[in-house]
Amino acid sequence: MNRSQLSRQNLSLLPASVRRPHHDHGRHAPGLVHFGPGAFFRAHQAAYVDDLLAHDPRWGIAAVALRSSGVRDALAAQDWLYTLALMDEQPQTRVIGALAGVTSARDDAATVRALLAAPTTHVVTLTVTEKGYCLAPDGGLDTRHPDIEHDLQSTAEPVSVIGWLVEGFRLRRAAGLPAFTVISCDNLVANGHKLRRAVVELARAKDPALADWIEGEARFPCTMVDSITPATDDALRARVTNALGLEDAWPVQREAFSQWVIEDCFAGPRPPLDQVGVTFTADVGAYERAKLRLLNGPHSALAYIGLLIGHETVADAMADPMVSGFVTRLMREDIAPTLTPTPGLDLEAYGEAVRRRFRNPAIRHMLSQIAWDGSQKLPYRFLGTIQDRLAAGTLIDRLVLPIAAWMHFIRRRSRENATIVDPLAERLAGIGRACTGTAREDVDRFLALDAVFPPGLVSNTRFRAALTWGYAALEVPQAVLGSL
Structure with a gap:
């Protein structure tokens, strides 16, 4: 017609x-x-x-x-x-x-x-x-x-x-x-x-x-x-x-x-x-930092942790009470305290708006796509937050899990000979193939990526210990997510 x-x-x-x-x-x-x-x-x-x-x-x-x-x-x-x-x-x-x-x-x-x-x-x-x-x-x-x-x-x-x-x-x-x-x-x-x-x-x-x-x-x-x-x-x-x-x-x-x-x-x-x-x-910078840490960071967390558990989209992962509960606590207790409030920016309201967006069933946002280019995204989305929390003397157990989940993602893709979409794809594939499942050794291989991990963080014993624990714990992701 x-x-x-x-x-x-x-x-x-x-x-x-x-x-x-x-x-x-x-x-x-x-x-x-x-x-x-x-x-x-x-x-x-x-x-x-x-x-x-x-x-x-x-x-x-x-x-x-x-x-x-x-x-x-x-x-x-x-x-x-x-x-x-x-x-x-x-x-x-x-x-x-x-x-x-x-x-x-x-x-x-x-x-x-x-x-x-x-x-x-x-x-x-x-x-x-x-x-x-x-x-x-x-x-x-x-x-x-x-x-x-x-x-x-x-x-x-x-x-x-x-x-x-x-x-x-x-x-x-x-x-x-x-x-x-x-x-x-x-x-x-x-x-x-x-x-x-x-x-x-x-x-x-x-x-x-x-x-x-x-x-x-x-x-x-x-x-x-x-x-x-x-x-x-x-x-x-x-x-x-x-x-x-x-x-x-x-x-x-x-x-x-x-x-x-x-x-x-x-x-x-x-x-x-x-x-x-x-x-x-x-102060546009305050809004940029809120977006980077409260939106982009949890987005990457959903991608790597969601894929590890078997979810396909952001909305699917957020429909999992264990995952959505983890993300909510990550945002409220670990990320938001590192941000400085500015007039007009309500961090709690912004975080809730982000979670509503993640739950939107009309947007089919594939976790596999968000997982691309992790070596470029994670330093900006998580490592700065982790450094701030270390400086404040607070726990980083939840914050290291998205990094550890990315390592498992690379390890799995390499083992399956699947394409890794990342500027460091060739080097990441080599690290992934060399991984044995021994947490300390596998984490050391990834931390040798100086283009991703700054020397001050690599030498921080608290960070190394937390990341090694997180990597080992994610062999059974449901158990660690539930506990956190």
Whole structure:
């Protein structure tokens, strides 16, 4: 059956169960320019702005795709509307109308320059992934990156987002306009600081006076964003078509939980996003640490311990009372005490929200996927917490179990000749094959990984003893989890 397509003209055809935009589209020129209109942006930041537009219509979004024209082509015929499906025990569907348009920088550089130079543009946001920042290992700009090499030679046609930001600032300075605020929404620690450094370094290589102006006038707030956003697939398209009674060329989906924390540091007008759930703070780092330790750490704990017991997904593991009880105590008694409270951040409420997310049956998050890249994740997710607890003279018995469970995971995968997804895969496989099941010897093999375990921790006798105990105890994981 041929169905009509989602569009502004067809909004009246939507059933009452579908939430629709409650603002006058096109009443004002967009106040935000966004680079990278992928699924996460459209499911996350654009949804906040859609809520805001009902109260303050100045903040519509002009989106820019650096290379691809796919989103532009899919949404143009829909008047830039698309569907957001919220995945929860009680699913919700809403139509987002925050986009004023999508431009392909590759096809229409003149429009991008006009948007960046518009007096109505006050904020530029980014979701371009870490690769899009073209950073060198030291955190500065990688001047050998092909895109940066191009942008050092050309002003009129940048190809990197860093190049486009520098060009936008150049245009505004030349026109006597104030600098805009640039907000990174990518998952990099201290993302605003890293973005500012990259932009200033490219500007200084091209025009030192422009670099000085950017340093003095522009602002690059740090942020933290969070919401699980699975990729769009045919199952989502079918659900959305059924819910709307209309065709949507590119719907998106995410879990119901969403968080956006922004450093309160703006060059000009600040969108009143706090009215729609965004947190403005002077200390984004406190939220980043809470996410890293209270969300990412327990996520890895569920992965390795859950797989050891025989669970497949996060929700499956959390449905096991023994596992969920262990995770709750780990968060409350071992991790939360290492975090410093900050105004607006209730650690107990945040922890409970994390556990609700873990239990969400609508999100089928595979433990095997979370288990990837353990050598890179565990030092940040657990070792800092363990060091803090050791310094405080407190027990670390629960905290070492996820590390020990990772060792068992590597040992098992190696014994089965199964693929290990990790930058250290070859070395880990060798260690796993050498393991005999003797706790002290196996733990020593893993602790020799200086890329994972810092020397101060390796030489700590309390840590070694606790980890060796945990490794031996996890030969019968149900018994140790129950006791802890």
